Amino acid sequence: MADNHILAVDNLSMRFGGIVAVNELSFAAQRGKITALIGPNGAGKTTVFNCITGFYKPTSGTIRLTHDDGKSFQLQRLNDFRISKIAKVARTFQNIRLFPGMTALENLMVAQHNALMRASGLTFLGLIGAPSWRKAENSAIELSRFWLKQIGLLERADDAAGNLPYGDQRRLEIARAMCTEPALLCLDEPAAGLNARESASLSELLLSIRADRGTSILLIEHDMSVVMEISDHIVVLDYGVKIADAAPQAIRDDPKVIAAYLGVEDDEVDAVEQELGL
Amino acid sequence: MTTPAPAATAAVAAKRGLGAAFIFKKALISALVALVLFSLMIGVRTEAGPEGQLIYWTRFGDLGAMVATVFFGSIAIELLRQWWGPIETVRVIPPRVTSSLALARRAIAPILLIFTFLVPVIFYDQRYILDLGILVLTYVMLGWGLNVVVGLAGLLDLGYVAFYAVGAYSYALLATNFDLSFWVCLPLAGILAAFWGVLLGFPVLRLRGDYLAIVTLAFGEIIRLVIINWQSLTGGPNGISGIPRPSLFGIPLSNTDDGLAALLGIEYSPTHRIVFLFYLILALALLTNWVTIRLRRLPIGRAWEALREDEVACRALGINTTTTKLTAFATGAMFGGFAGAFFATRQGFISPESFTFQESALVLAIVVLGGMGSQLGVALAALAMIGGFELFRGLDQYRMLVFGVAMVLLMIWRPRGLIGHRAPTVFLEHSQTISSDLVKEGR
Numbered sequence: 213m214a215d216n217h218i219l220a221v222d223n224l225s226m227r228f229g230g231i232v233a234v235n236e237l238s239f240a241a242q243r244g245k246i247t248a249l250i251g252p253n254g255a256g257k258t259t260v261f262n263c264i265t266g267f268y269k270p271t272s273g274t275i276r277l278t279h280d281d282g283k284s285f286q287l288q289r290l291n292d293f294r295i296s297k298i299a300k301v302a303r304t305f306q307n308i309r310l311f312p313g314m315t316a317l318e319n320l321m322v323a324q325h326n327a328l329m330r331a332s333g334l335t336f337l338g339l340i341g342a343p344s345w346r347k348a349e350n351s352a353i354e355l356s357r358f359w360l361k362q363i364g365l366l367e368r369a370d371d372a373a374g375n376l377p378y379g380d381q382r383r384l385e386i387a388r389a390m391c392t393e394p395a396l397l398c399l400d401e402p403a404a405g406l407n408a409r410e411s412a413s414l415s416e417l418l419l420s421i422r423a424d425r426g427t428s429i430l431l432i433e434h435d436m437s438v439v440m441e442i443s444d445h446i447v448v449l450d451y452g453v454k455i456a457d458a459a460p461q462a463i464r465d466d467p468k469v470i471a472a473y474l475g476v477e478d479d480e481v482d483a484v485e486q487e488l489g490l
Numbered sequence: 491m492t493t494p495a496p497a498a499t500a501a502v503a504a505k506r507g508l509g510a511a512f513i514f515k516k517a518l519i520s521a522l523v524a525l526v527l528f529s530l531m532i533g534v535r536t537e538a539g540p541e542g543q544l545i546y547w548t549r550f551g552d553l554g555a556m557v558a559t560v561f562f563g564s565i566a567i568e569l570l571r572q573w574w575g576p577i578e579t580v581r582v583i584p585p586r587v588t589s590s591l592a593l594a595r596r597a598i599a600p601i602l603l604i605f606t607f608l609v610p611v612i613f614y615d616q617r618y619i620l621d622l623g624i625l626v627l628t629y630v631m632l633g634w635g636l637n638v639v640v641g642l643a644g645l646l647d648l649g650y651v652a653f654y655a656v657g658a659y660s661y662a663l664l665a666t667n668f669d670l671s672f673w674v675c676l677p678l679a680g681i682l683a684a685f686w687g688v689l690l691g692f693p694v695l696r697l698r699g700d701y702l703a704i705v706t707l708a709f710g711e712i713i714r715l716v717i718i719n720w721q722s723l724t725g726g727p728n729g730i731s732g733i734p735r736p737s738l739f740g741i742p743l744s745n746t747d748d749g750l751a752a753l754l755g756i757e758y759s760p761t762h763r764i765v766f767l768f769y770l771i772l773a774l775a776l777l778t779n780w781v782t783i784r785l786r787r788l789p790i791g792r793a794w795e796a797l798r799e800d801e802v803a804c805r806a807l808g809i810n811t812t813t814t815k816l817t818a819f820a821t822g823a824m825f826g827g828f829a830g831a832f833f834a835t836r837q838g839f840i841s842p843e844s845f846t847f848q849e850s851a852l853v854l855a856i857v858v859l860g861g862m863g864s865q866l867g868v869a870l871a872a873l874a875m876i877g878g879f880e881l882f883r884g885l886d887q888y889r890m891l892v893f894g895v896a897m898v899l900l901m902i903w904r905p906r907g908l909i910g911h912r913a914p915t916v917f918l919e920h921s922q923t924i925s926s927d928l929v930k931e932g933r
Contacts, residue, residue, distance in 0.1 A: 296806060313912055370918055
C-alpha cells in the first residue's frame with residue numbers, strides 16, 4: 213500500500229520560536245483520493261499546508277511526493293515556485309488570492325505560465341509570432357475554456373476576476389490551480405463563506421475533478437457536511453498533533469475527535485483528574 | 491404622491507440649513523488658514539535697501555483680497571459640489587455623450603499616429619516645432635520603457651534615468667573611442683543598459699514599494715556620481731563632445747560630396763537631419779510600443795501583470811518571480827538605453843547634468859499621469875507634460891504655478907491617470923475594459 217501514497221508526510225515539525233505549531237506529524241494521502249485535514253481553530257492545519265506547498269520551510273521531518281510515473285520529490289528541499297513547477301503541487305488560499313484586475317480567462321492563462329513560456333521559446337518565438345506559439349496559445353485558451361465550463365463561468369470569462377461573486381471567485385481559484393495540471397491539489401478551506409447551495413456545487417466539482425482527472429486532493433475544511441460527503445480519508449489535528457486518522461465514519465464516532473471539537477463532560481474531567489491523582 | 495410628506499420637507503429644509511452653516515464654517519476655516527499662511531508671505535513685503543539694510547512695508551489690502559478670494563472661492567466650490575452631488579454619482583454626462591466619447595477615444599490613437607507622421611511635412615520650415623516634436627517623442631519612448639517596469643510589473647523605479655545615462659554614455663564612448671557607427675552602437679547601448687538593469691534588479695528583488703523606490707533612486711544617483719568622478723573615462727563634468735551624428739545606413743546627412751543631399755541631387759539643408767532624427771526617434775518609440783504590446787500578450791507580460799496583482803499567488807502557480815522581475819527591469823532598461831543612445835547622437839554632446847533625478851521624476855510623472863500600464867495614456871501624458879510645458883512659456887514666471895495647478899486638478903479628477911482602465915490581453919467573446927478600481931498599482 214505504501215506505493216499508492218501520493219504524499220507521505222513523515223515526522224513533520226514546525227516551530228516558530230518557542231511555539232510548536234506542528235509536532236512530529238506523520239500522515240499519508242492516497243493517490244486519486246480526497247484526503248481531508250480537519251481540526252479546531254489553531255490546530256496547525258494551514259501550517260502543514262504551507263510546509264507542503266513551500267511557503268514555510270519545516271523545522272524537521274520529510275515530505276515526499278511521488279508522481280504516477282514513480283518520480284519522487286522531497287518537497288522540504290524544493291523552494292516555493294519549484295514545488296508548483298516541478299513537483300506539480302497546486303494550492304488555493306484561505307483568503308482568496310486571484311488577480312482581481314485581470315479577467316477570469318487571463319487568470320487561467322497565467323496559471324499555464326510555465327508551459328506557455330516553453331512554447332513561446334522563452335518569449336522570442338512568441339515575439340515574432342511563430343506558428344508553434346500560436347498553436348500553443350490556442351490550446352491554452354481551450355484548456356481555460358474547458359475549466360471555465362467546468363466551474364460554470366464560461367459566460368463571465370471576460371469579466372474581471374475581482375468583479376465576480378464570492379462563490380465564483382472560490383471556484384475560479386480552484387480552476388486556476390487545476391490549470392497548472394497538478395498531481396496534488398491542496399485546497400485551504402474551499403467552502404469558507406459559501407452558502408449551502410454553493411457548498412453542494414463545490415462538492416460536486418471536487419468529486420468530478422477526482423473522478424475525471426484522477427487528481428489527488430488534500431483539503432482543509434471546517435464545513436463538516438462537505439468533509440463527510442466527499443473525503444475518502446480524514447486526518448484530525450489538535451494542537452499540532454495528530455489525534456485521529458481514519459475513514460469519515462470512524463472519525464465521526466471517535467471520542468477523541470468529539471472531545472477536541474466539543475470538549476468533554478464534567479464527570480469525565482473528574483475521572484481523568486482522579487486518574488492523574490489531582 | 492403629488493407633494494412630499496411634511497416631515498420629509500422639514501428634514502430637507504433642516505439639511506439645507508445645516509448645509510449652509512456647514513459651508514459657512516468651512517469657508518471661514520479656509521479663510522483663517524489663508525490668513526495665517528499669507529500674512530507674512532503677502533502681508534509683509536521685504537527688500538534689501540540701497541545700503542544693504544532691510545526695508546519692509548505692509549500690503550494689507552492685497553492680503554485682505556487674497557483671504558476674501560479664498561473665503562468666497564470655498565463657498566463657490568462647496569456649492570458646486572452640492573450641485574454635482576457626491577463624486578460617485580454620474581449625473582453630469584448623458585449616455586449619448588459617453589458613447590461618442592468612447593468613439594473618439596478609439597479614434598484618438600490612429601489620428602495621433604497619422605498626425606505624428608505628418609508633422610515634419612506640415613512644419614518643415616519650423617525648426618522649433620520639429621525640435622519640440624523630437625523632445626516629446628524621446629519622452630514618449632522613455633515613458634513607454636518605464637511603463638514596462640512601473641505600469642506592468644508594478645515595481646516603482648525612481649532611478650530610470652540611470653539607464654538613459656548608460657545608453658547615452660555607451661554610444662558616446664563607443665563612437666568616439668572605437669569609431670563604431672550609430673547602428674552598431676544602438677543595440678550595444680540597449681544590451682549594456684539591460685545588463686545594468688539586471689544588476690540593479692538583483693539586490694532589490696526582495697524590496698517593494700517605498701523601499702524599492704528609495705534604492706532605485708540611490709542607484710540613479712550612484713550612476714550620475716560615477717560619471718562625474720570617473721574623469722579619465724567619461725570626462726567628468728565636462729562631458730563628452732563631438733559625438734558622431736547618425737547616418738542613413740552609411741550615407742552621412744552632411745553638406746559634403748558623399749552626403750545624402752549631394753547623392754539625391756537636391757540642395758543641402760540642415761533641416762534634413764532634423765527630419766531624419768524625428769523619424770528615427772519615431773521609429774524607435776514605435777518599436778518600443780510594438781514590443782510592449784506584443785509582450786503583454788505573451789506569458790512573460792501576463793506574468794508581469796500577475797506579479798503586480800499578487801506576488802504570493804504567482805509563486806503558488808509556479809512562476810519564478812525572480813526572473814520575472816529581472817526581465818521587467820532588463821526590458822525597461824533596454825528601451826531606456828536605446829533612448830539614451832538617441833539622445834547622445836541628437837545632442838552631439840552629453841554631460842552628467844542631463845541625467846539628474848529630475849529626469850527620472852519627469853518620466854515617472856508621465857507614466858503615472860498617463861495611467862499606469864496604458865500605452866496611449868503615456869503618449870498623451872508625454873505630450874501634455876513636455877508640449878504643454880512649452881505652451882505655458884508665454885506665462886513667464888507663472889508657468890510653474892499653472893503647471894502645478896493643472897497637475898493637482900488632474901489628480902483630483904483622474905486619480906488613476908488620463909487612461910485609468912485596463913484592456914485585457916486575451917478574450918473569448920468580447921474584450922471589455924477593466925475598471926481601475928480593481929487593478930492593483932503595485933506596491
